[in-house]
Amino acid sequence: MSATASPTTIGAELAVEMYRQMTRIRLFEEQANELYRGAKMPGLTHLYIGEEAVAVGVCSALRRDDWITSTHRGHGHCLAKGADVDRMFAELLGKEAGYCRGKGGSMHIADHENGNLGANAIVGGSAGIATGAAYSAKFRGTDQVAVCFFGEGALGQGLVYEVMNMASLWQLPVIYVCENNMYNEYTHYLEATAGDILARPRAFGIEAREVDGQDVRGVYAETAELVERSRNGAGPGFLLANTYRYHGHHVGDVDRAYYRSKDEEALWRSERDPLAIHGTWLESKQLATPDDLARITDKARAEIEAGLQFALDAPFPDPSEVTEDLYA
Numbered sequence: 001m002s003a004t005a006s007p008t009t010i011g012a013e014l015a016v017e018m019y020r021q022m023t024r025i026r027l028f029e030e031q032a033n034e035l036y037r038g039a040k041m042p043g044l045t046h047l048y049i050g051e052e053a054v055a056v057g058v059c060s061a062l063r064r065d066d067w068i069t070s071t072h073r074g075h076g077h078c079l080a081k082g083a084d085v086d087r088m089f090a091e092l093l094g095k096e097a098g099y100c101r102g103k104g105g106s107m108h109i110a111d112h113e114n115g116n117l118g119a120n121a122i123v124g125g126s127a128g129i130a131t132g133a134a135y136s137a138k139f140r141g142t143d144q145v146a147v148c149f150f151g152e153g154a155l156g157q158g159l160v161y162e163v164m165n166m167a168s169l170w171q172l173p174v175i176y177v178c179e180n181n182m183y184n185e186y187t188h189y190l191e192a193t194a195g196d197i198l199a200r201p202r203a204f205g206i207e208a209r210e211v212d213g214q215d216v217r218g219v220y221a222e223t224a225e226l227v228e229r230s231r232n233g234a235g236p237g238f239l240l241a242n243t244y245r246y247h248g249h250h251v252g253d254v255d256r257a258y259y260r261s262k263d264e265e266a267l268w269r270s271e272r273d274p275l276a277i278h279g280t281w282l283e284s285k286q287l288a289t290p291d292d293l294a295r296i297t298d299k300a301r302a303e304i305e306a307g308l309q310f311a312l313d314a315p316f317p318d319p320s321e322v323t324e325d326l327y328a
């Protein structure tokens with residue numbers, strides 16, 4: 001999605017568009033879960049439901065020619081940066097029409113036309129790619145910015161600190177977006193993460209902010225400021241977005257009681273839901289009525305159903321191309 005980049009105030013059109021994008025992501029993910037449960041999807045997937053405001057708030061502050069890199073939990077990032085649902089579903093199902101001709105699957109979706117340099121199943125693995133892209137922008141004298149999405153689990157990866165050091169030394173236009181959904185697989189992050197997260201980027205002299213990741217307007221506003229700084233040559237930024245995944249670590253992680261309580265899950269769903277929070281705000285500002293929001297949901301549902309049908313009907317790649325586009 002490309003939207004106006006610099007202003008931190010949000011116009012009515014963008015505010016409604018952000019609701020539409022979050023709805024689209026949620027419905028896409030619910031359908032992906034059904035594909036898994038119905039044994040129609042090879043492999044598994046990591047659902048982004050609950051975290052939609054992070055991807056949408058961040059990508060709304062980017063231009064189409066800005067870059068993102070993504071993670072194993074990447075569908076929301078891809079969609080928010082402009083991907084089409086039909087080619088996304090096709091990739092999940094291993095079809096030729098998918099973003100990577102069906103050879104990448106859920107965790108390896110790239111969409112270069114929209115500035116998505118790719119999801120990455122290696123925790124922290126895309127930090128070098130995003131930082132390299134930012135170096136390229138600086139070297140070539142463009143004003144593009146690169147955003148690196150990663151979960152708080154990646155804070156245990158040395159690469160993240162190597163590239164933050166370089167990005168600060170060379171004043172690169174890269175924003176590190178840490179999506180803290182509180183769990184590294186089945187372990188609470190406090191059992192694996194010492195000290196203050198924001199002290200880490202600040203040790204490198206990187207401008208670091210924290211935001212409520214369930215508040216899409218807040219995420220947008222903080223990102224827009226960091227992007228504007230970076231675009232104008234002020235170097236890297238770091239955004240810590242506090243959020244929550246409603247589902248398991250992956251679709252097969254159904255019984256979660258041994259590492260987090262049902263009460264905790266219920267509380268986030270009922271009190272901290274990003275769609276509900278933003279929908280209520282839109283209504284309170286008279287930017288949308290409940291009927292308007294229902295219409296947005298209906299249209300998004302129709303888009304998801306059509307995209308799914310497209311992917312189900314699409315052909316698999318020809319077996320003769322099995323070794324094409326593969327690198328080892």
Ligand SMILES: Cc1ncc(C[n+]2csc(CCOP(=O)(O)OP(=O)(O)O)c2C)c(N)n1
Binds near residue numbers: 121152154
């Ligand atoms: C280098 C590496 N180590 C371990 C794994 C296995 N693994 C996949 S996801 C994950 C946890 C990631 O947690 P986090 O980064 O917080 O992202 P989240 O799943 O919470 O979105 C782990 C350990 C991996 N993919 N890559």
